[in-house]
Amino acid sequence: MGTTALPYRDINVHSSPAHYAFSSPSSPSAPTLVIDRPSGDIRLHDGKLLGSKRVSSVAGILGIIKLRLDKYIIVITKAQPMGRIKGHMIYKVVATEFLPVRERPLHDPDEDNYLSLLKTLIKTSPLYFSYSFDITNSFQRQAHLDPSTPLWKRADDRFFWNRFVSSDLIDFRGGLGGVYGRHSSGQQPNVDPYILPVMYGMMEIKNTSIKGTPLTFILITRRSRLKAGTRYFSRGIDENGNVSNFNETEQSIILNDNASGGPGGFGSNQNGAVGGNPGKETQVLAYVQTRGSVPVYWAEINTLKYTPKLQVRGVENALPAAKKHFAEQIRLYGDNWLVNLVNQKGREQRVKEAYEQMVDYLVSSPVDNVEGDSITAERFHLIEPANAQTAYDRLHYIYFDFHNETKGLRWDRAKLLLNQLEPHILKHGYFRGVDMPGDAGRVEVRRHQTAVVRTNCMDCLDRTNVVQSMIGRYILSRMLIDLGLMHEGESAEEDQAFEFLFRNVWADNADVVSKSYSGTGALKTDFTRLGIRTKQGALQDLSNSITRYCLNNFKDGPRQDAFDLFLGTYLPSDDGIGGQLLFADRRPIFIQSIPYILAASIFFILVGSLTRRAPEATIWPLRLLLLLSLVTAGMCLSFVWGNGTLYVNWPKLNRLPAQVESYQETLSKVSHHAVVGPLVGTRHERGKSDARLLGLEEGKKRIE
Template identity: 60%
Template sequence: MLKSGPMYFSYGLDLTNSFQRQASSDNSLPLWQRADDRFFWNKFISTDLVDFRAGGVNSSGFRATSTQPGVDPYILPVISGMLRLTTTAVKGKPLGFLLITRRSRHRTGTRYFSRGIDEEGHVSNFNETEQAIVLNDADPSSSFALGSSSGQAASRDVHILAYVQTRGSVPVYWAEVNKLKYTPDLQIRGVDSAVNSAKLHFEEQIKLYGDVYMVNLVNQKGREKRVKDAYEQMTRYLQSSSTEEAASDAKSPETVHIIEAPSVKQQFDRLHYVYFDFHNETKGLKWHRAQLLLDELNEPLLKQQYFHGVYSLNDRSGKVDVRSLQKSVVRTNCMDCLDRTNVVQSMLGRFTLNRMLQDLAVLRKGEAAQEDASFEHTFRNVWADNADVVSRSYSGTGALKTDFTRTGNRTKAGALQDLSNSITRYVRNNFMDGPRQDGFDIFSGAFLPDTSHSRGTLLFVDHRPLLIQSVPYVLLGCLFFVFIAAITHRLPDSSLWPLRFLQIFSTAVAGYCGNFMWTHGTLYVNWPKLNTPQYATEGVQDALVKATKDPLLGPLVKHGRVRSDGRMAHLEEGKKRKE
């Protein structure tokens, strides 16, 4: 789990908070008390130190006699995500380019085992991405130093201009259930059951960011349509009243769909839903068609502004002269909040970056940063690296189509890499993500170990019938025998028919085993053992019932006492337990 994504810390700079939030924070407080709880990744494993610092009792029963401020330096917030600082230049003007993505520690996990929203209002794969440029940072000892530039005086003020975006799963109760198929089964509970959870989520978003522009990029046809409809229904539930507007073209019957509240009568009228049919509009790598979404968001983006703060290098108190504040945020999602989301976020980042540089007079009106080939190369690669990091921590592989993101061209090598990533995702998501999800749950505190040693050991015991467990091994053994028999030379006087008979028999057994696994795929998914999802519990039980009806293995499975409820108890024990 720790290797799934990089982590970062700083002794002087609060990495958990955006520059805008830092500007209003109390710098006299220690870092851990200023940290944003959502991105304080090591918060749970620091609880003993936090309790000791407060003069309480830690998990070992040790009590501090009074508050212990000397512990503060040891409670060091760590973020999980991506951070890239680059010294570059635009049109000959030196500047620092920063991209930082903070991954939420709430409802964290892997691609198919963490979807939608929970009862506390936390959504899966929530990330805050902040793009910033730093001007005049010539002092190497400065907190924001990105490298000194010759000819600049250290007495100059440092200008930091930052723009924040977010991404997160569709805030309803939904899941994708692995069954060894390439496309999992989609389950969505009634939207009305998730209204209270969605309210908690968006209350926090509005409090932190202001108005929220919810950009939805899922498909309007096929299996994803149900997710689109659920999101739109949730938006209508939350707003006091809604007006809707849709547009179509030759490529799509619904290019853009907007749901707005005509006036702000209550808090959730500050939610603005914007749907864009990304796949249809950009089919054939026509990424320029995404400009249609940018045109739709043009006015909100201009009103949104960005953070602009001026820091004096001679003032070590950390006071900030705030020139402008970002007033709203764009919250982007697709199904995974990965590949499509990455494209749109980098597009919005480019739009705002050009606006920043024009406001600073680095660019003239009408000019764009992409006209500078060197900076464009930096910009593309930093955003592509960000896409890979976010994708790897959630899906287990880098993002798709990053060759186009990096170079602007689709290559054969990039297509092969995408094929490799897709295959790797399938293998990881079905056969390897269970233990990784357990790792997330232990590290984040979503699972609290029981003191009962017997219950703890039972969690990791494979309670499937031995016959069910043996099917993959029989399959591999038969395939291995067929392969060896095919490449092994026989002696001239040896009899051929026994070997051929065994090959045919092994091929038939392998085919039967493969078909059995494919038919009852739920039994062979590597599920999380600690916080086992309810749908997994039900799916395994249903699959075992179906397995007993198999004409060949069914009677053997049925007589193996596998229907005992006690053998399924370990799945229930894995549910989240709180102190």
């Protein structure tokens, strides 16, 4: 593997009023990357640059982002080792710094808000990277990629989380002559080591043993950067075939991995066992599952009620987008077993029926050549069936009424679903590869996984994780039986020490995926961790549900804005600096004042009720004040509750049509109210965002 294909492990940053210079002390002969100030132009420089001083040493360059006033270079200042995979250390981003390309001569409130959003997002995001191992691709995809190709070119575009902020460096490197740069003319290959792909998700590497056999147990969840967002502000599918909350989860075991070890060194594990047996071949066995939102146009509109207003738009309108989505899924993974856990009664019923209607449309659709979203065939190995099939014949829908089947804390009944899936999981198998001795990076593939189980519930969080961990346990036992490490009929959960580790790793995965989407840890993790439902777990679920309610209504708008900024689905404009005030509250003053009036009324009630008074004091003025405060508080609460859409903290940058429609509808209703209408007036027209909705159609998202 050529050294130029791998990112630098150490980068010194030199700064001067004229430029930033990045160089690797371990590669003194390599050119220096220079970013000129204040233009932001990128160039390579041979030899030393004069007139600059060393500022710091960084772990890597996360990317470059342009806001309204300035460009900022985002550098990783601190990274934490998480463990080794086949000798390659994996790191987690702990701290970053924004280097302004020019000293900001102007003060702009929107620029400050942009920076605050981005810094908070990066600080709270689980970001992972490796200098020498491609963590964005599954082991099966890696086995069919050229290990001499630069790491960023090998990265799976869906999980290359900093792809947008790396675009300046990628464009300078030579642009994209072909898909993902695989056919780039390579004008500036010396830039490759400065491009560091970063994955958003979850990763745990455990050196352990099962029934006396030492192995490395790994769980990786990769979150897609396409249609990424928060729980109620990102639902369903977009016109490009991307679904919300799409995650690929890969569970793998590595046998005889002498190079694996914890952050502290090689080969050690929690139980004191050695990480492998010298002289034996290193084997990797891996199984991939996916989750993603129901692929139709649907939305949930926050109204401050605990259950938002559900909208399912025309299923036929979403058919072209669903075709793109599943064409890509089939090309990437083979057959898709679509496990739907949405309730068949109540408010979720409409989403269930829409999904089933969509699948019916797809499997009965005529043969057509639907291209996946910028996916090239040579990147992914796919075993085609001997008999020709239409693409969508490889979709297999399974419905399981999770809540109904497991009611009364009968969580063991979830295995009814596993019994239904078992023959198909066995038929399509898992990936098994063996490292080729003396040929670094080459893998002999002995078995392919030719299908994937794609699981969803409403949020693709709690129910989904219970089912995925159940499938993960089953496939792990199958791997160990096939390897001869266990007898037929035995299960990995019989090893109590490993079962404890397994449950907690999967519960950690549930919490990470849930927190990134809903803002809190997952529900039902007591079942994942302990195998039973407990009262303490139920209380924790209640706490998480209340926290989710508050976050989803009052905090997720700015978080959605941060995702849109970092991932490039919103591009800041430098027009009208200091005049637009995108983040200003443009609601009518009366609407804004209601919560303050409510707070003041509650304050007077508390003061009037708790303050001691002199015996000779007149009582009726105090009672009148309390009565007025009670009436005012009641009216304010009634107004807020009845017009909750006006008090949700909506995203300010990319506003979805359904949300804007609901907001304007509520505002119009208030303005026509006999009592409140005159106080609101018609000035609320300022708050309309029609200009931002140009070109948006129902169920579609703005194309970059």
